[in-house]
Amino acid sequence: MPKKHGNSLLELTDRTKRRNAAETRFKAYGIAAIAIGLLMLVILITTIVGKGVGAFQQTFVTLNVELLENKLDKNGNRNLDDIKKVTTFGYAPIIRGAIEAKVKELGIETPLKSKDMAQLLSKDAAAQLREYVLAHPDEIGKTVEFRFLAQSRVDGYLKGRVSRDSIGNDKNISAAQLDLVDALVKVGVIKKTFNSAFIFGSDASDARPEAAGMGVSMVGSLFMMLVVLALALPIGVAASIYLEEFAPQNWLTDIIEVNIANLAAVPSIVFGILGLAVFINYMHLPTSAPLVGGLVLTLMTLPTIIISTRASLKAVPPSIRDAALGVGASKMQAVFHHVLPLAAPGILTGTIIGLAQALGETAPLLLIGMVGFIASNAPDSVASGLLDPNSAMPAQIYEWAKRADPAFYERAWGGIIILLVFLITMNTLAVILRRRFERRW
Amino acid sequence: MPTIWLVLVLIALSITGFFLGRHRALASANGNSKDLHSLPVYYGNNVALTALVPALVVMAIWSMAQPLIIDSRVSSMIPESAIDEGSTRGLVMSDVRRVAEGLNIAVAEGAMTREQAHDLRSGFSDIRGRLGEVGVALGSEVRPEVLRAAQRYRQASSTGNLAMTIVVALTALAGFGWSYSRTHKDFRARNVVERGILALLIIAASLAILTTVGIVLSMLFETRNFFGLHSWRDFFFGGTWAPNFRGDSELSFLPLLWGTLYISVIALLVAVPVGLFAAIYLSEYAGKATRAIAKPLLEILAGIPTIVYGLFALLTVGPALVRFFGQGENGILGVEWMSGATSVLTAGVVMGVMLIPFVSSLSDDIINSVPQAMRDGSLGLGATKSETVRQVVMPAALPGIVGAILLAASRAIGETMIVVMGAGAIAKFSLNPLDSMTTITTRIVSQLTGDTDFASPETLVAFALGLTLFVLTLGLNVLALYIVRKYREQYE
Missing domain, CATH: 1.20.5 (Single alpha-helices involved in coiled-coils or other helix-helix interfaces)
Structure with missing residues (x-):
């Protein structure tokens, strides 16, 4: 059959083909964009988990230590004051003896001297031993089994971070020491196990990455969140009630609304500057204190809480208010007795999300000095928890990331896992609350 | 902690007031609450609030004002001659405060009696040594003027605190008495x-x-x-950032602004196309199931704290970029363009990833608010879906999307942790994205952490930078709002 004009709908013209191709391309761009976003998420999560999980395991060395009486308690009368006079230096020879004895007992041949063998242990080991002896003076003279932290290079060797090629001129470890580590691993003296000290322990100095933990900074974060909760929730709810239920349309209300909108968009570091200038330089509150951190984060979280609280107040239908007013309640009673309880789940959800945001915030904490020192002591009372210098989880992570020893990087990633666990828990809680209690009118 | 005790006493008073007020109101109505004007609770609350709130307000105002007044009084006591060359009144005052605090601690720990602290004369007793014993380290020997000012400061503070306690207590009692005496069955307590x-x-x-x-x-x-100590011309038009704590610093914000804007532009180059296309796909193409999964997953990126992104930039993205563009022969591309992990590209890319969900969820809302009738009209005329999006939906949503991009830019400019960890510390004008550069926020952090001296321009410049940042972000936010309001298409 001869071809007609060639304009059949069933036959694609070049133009239609072009348009269809453009359509497919456009759709592909969209899919690619989403794929990129999700890929980034996957990369981020796998990096965090892959690099951080190691921090929850630590290498330990198990040794039988003979607590020699002639070194630890020369007078032999178990007087605690006398025992305290022996510093950690006095304990070092005992540890050296213990590891040398162990190596000899196992029949491992090594050219190392006892001092180099003891270097496999953390610098923390002597302090750990001393603490034990001070707590149990009766044990002096006996032989006790101890689990010491291995030093970070040994830990890194077992985790694959340190290899024989990479040690080079490292004065903390030598190839002969690694041979000894291999031998000790084979007989189970050196072992990698779960390390709860990373979760509950305190930070440690630059030379002892193996002993550093998140516990104390978690307490610091906890106190900050308590301050934020105690201040931001009541103030935020009060402000929202006023703006949503009582505020007349006038210039004051306008100014307040504009201010809240702007504060929500102010960079967090500006709140840090405010905290430094007002709370520390002007009011002379203590530097690095969780109280100050909490105050700064309160100001930062307020707009978030106000915005979500207003949304949930707005979601309560006017008929509720009208019914309350109709049976003779005052406006204040209608709001506090009826609207507020109905809006409570929404307010709670918003507050939890605001707290989660505050928990992960770092920049303002840098300016009020919650970084840069070693958070080594857990506070012993509420007042000291609020006023004594402490760190916070994200500030602690930043602190580790800044240190020179790569062993701290693993701990920074591990710290992020802990932080994210908190955030995920809080957000899940918020979602559950919303699903469970949200009412559609 | 006298302040805490004072607050506790106030609270106790107010709780007592609640019960007494309620009781008195009921008694005045012979126990029949129907004869009261308001519910009995309101009479109690009235007494409790009148006792507590004014007293707390007085206390707050007093503790704000007291340091200001004492500072100005005491600082006027210090003669010009006691202020060294290169020092300022503010520095001397901080010495005064330290000595006063030291004396307080010494008295509290029993190292000195109250009278001793009051009568000390610097010539006779070794104050620095004695304060050192109680843990207050002083930089230099205390001079007689400073010591006298410190003693005056202590005296004024303790008098002030005593006066505050009395005034606050009186306010509370007055409020209590007044409201209690007003409590009667006809009183409109509610x-x-x-x-x-x-x-x-x-x-x-x-x-x-x-x-x-x-x-x-x-x-x-x-x-x-800051502008009293440093020329504003250098700050605004200088061109060099070279802080030097021995003086002669060049502190211009221009190189920092350049770094900030460069990184922000790279971040937006990543975030805007990805975020926008993701939003278009999610709102125009994706089915319900895809949307329900992909949207929350993308928004997880927004909930991750910036410290995580910072660490990601420093330890993962930076080294990966170095493997591509650095390391010379050993690198993947065999080039030597990048020396360290910190660079504009490192920080920009990571910040872009952080901003993807920000752009996508804002744009998603805006695209969804374009009425369906417009799409139907366009599709009915034979346009393909992508033509509809490009020629109908996008123009309608444009003001909102521009607003969203401006908000994202304001986020990028104010972002701190990613640039602190990923961008580097060198202030310079360079076009090379593989160079290490620094930003306004980074410099604020570095000038205000560590040893700070609030009398030197090198520290104070951080406040000028902070103000610049505040104005910049505020300006962008206001502009975004303005564009949305002005150019928004009103449908229906």
Whole structure:
């Protein structure tokens, strides 16, 4: 059959083909964009988990230590004051003896001297031993089994971070020491196990990455969140009630609304500057204190809480208010007795999300000095928890990331896992609350 | 902690007031609550609030004002001659405060008696040594003027605190007495209490204004100090950033602004196309199931704290970029363009990833608000879906999307942790994205952490930078709002 004009709908013209191709391309761009976003998420999560999980395991060395009486308690009368006079230096020879004895007992041949063998242990080991002896003076003279932290290079060797090629001129470890580590691993003296000290322990100095933990900074974060909760929730709810239920349309209300909108968009570091200038330089509150951190984060979280609280107040239908007013309640009673309880789940959800945001915030904490020192002591009372210098989880992570020893990087990633666990828990809680209690009118 | 005790006493008083007030009201109606004007609770609340709130307000105002007044009084005591060359009154005052605090600690620990602390003369006793014993380290020997000022400071503070306690207690008692005496069955307690609560609500709402005023004033004040010590011409038009704590610093914000804008532009180059296309796909193409999964997953990226992104930039993206563009022969591309992990590209890319969900969820909302009728009209005329999006939906949504991009830009400019960890510390004008550069926020952090001296321009410049940042982000936000309001298409 001869071809007609060639304009059949069933036959694609070049133009239609072009348009269809453009359509497919456009759709592909969209899919690619989403794929990129999700890929980034996957990369981020796998990096965090892959690099951080190691921090929850630590290498330990198990040794039988003979607590020699002639070194630890020369007078032999178990007087605690006398025992305290022996510093950690006095304990070092005992540890050296213990590891040398162990190596000899196992029949491992090594050219190392006892001092180099003891270097496999953390610098923390002597302090750990001393603490034990001070707590149990009766044990002096006996032989006790101890689990010491291995030093970070040994830990890194077992985790694959340190290899024989990479040690080079490292004065903390030598190839002969690694041979000894291999031998000790084979007989189970050196072992990698779960390390709860990373979760509950305190930070440690630059030379002892193996002993550093998140516990104390978690307490610091906890106190900050308590301050934020105690201040931001009541103030935020009060402000929202006023703006949503009582505020007349006038210039004051306008100014307040504009201010809240702007504060929500102010960079967090500006709140840090405010905290430094007002709370520390002007009011002379203590530097690095969780109280100050909490105050700064309160100001930062307020707009978030106000915005979500207003949304949930707005979601309560006017008929509720009208019914309350109709049976003779005052406006204040209608709001506090009826609207507020109905809006409570929404307010709670918003507050939890605001707290989660505050928990992960770092920049303002840098300016009020919650970084840069070693958070080594857990506070012993509420007042000291609020006023004594402490760190916070994200500030602690930043602190580790800044240190020179790569062993701290693993701990920074591990710290992020802990932080994210908190955030995920809080957000899940918020979602559950919303699903469970949200009412559609 | 006398302040805490004072507050506890106030609270106890107010709780007592609650029960007494309620009891008195009921008694005046012979126990029949129906004869009362308001519910009995309101009479109790009236007494409790009148006793507590004014006293707390007085206390707050007093403790704000007292240091200001004492500072100005004591600092006028210090003669010009006691201020060294290169030092300032503020520095001497901080010495005074330290000595006063040291004396307080010494008295509290029993190392000195109250009289000794009061009668000390610097010539006779070794004050520095004695304060050192109680853990207060002083830089130099205490001079007689400083010591006298410190003693005066202590005296004024303790008098002030005593006076505050008395005044606050009197206010509380007066409020208690007044409201208690007014409690009677015909007293309109509910109206009074509700007015009081409304006032509290207004105060809570005004806190937003107070915060903004606090931000602006604290930065303005210190910025003024900065421009008193350093020429404003150098700050605005200098071109070099070279702080030097021995003096002669060149502190211009221009190189920092350049770094900030460069990184922000790279971040937006990543975030805007990805975020926008993701939003278009999610709102125009994706089915319900895809949307329900992909949207929350993307938004997880927005909920991750910036410290995580910072660490990601420093330890993962940076080294990966070095493997591509650095390391010479050993690198993947065999080039030597990048020396360290920190660079504009590192920080920009990571910040872009952080901003993807920000752009996508804002644009998603805006695209969804374009009426369906417009799409139907376009599709009905034979346009393909992508033509509809490009020629109908996008023009309608454009003002909103521009607003969203401006908000993202404002986020990028104010972002701190990613640039602190990923961008580097060198201030320079360079076009090379593989160079290490620095930003306004990074410099604020570095000038205000560590040893700071609030009398040197090198520290104070941080406040001027903070103000610049505040103005910049505020300007972008206002512009975004303006564009959305002005050019928004009104449908229906």
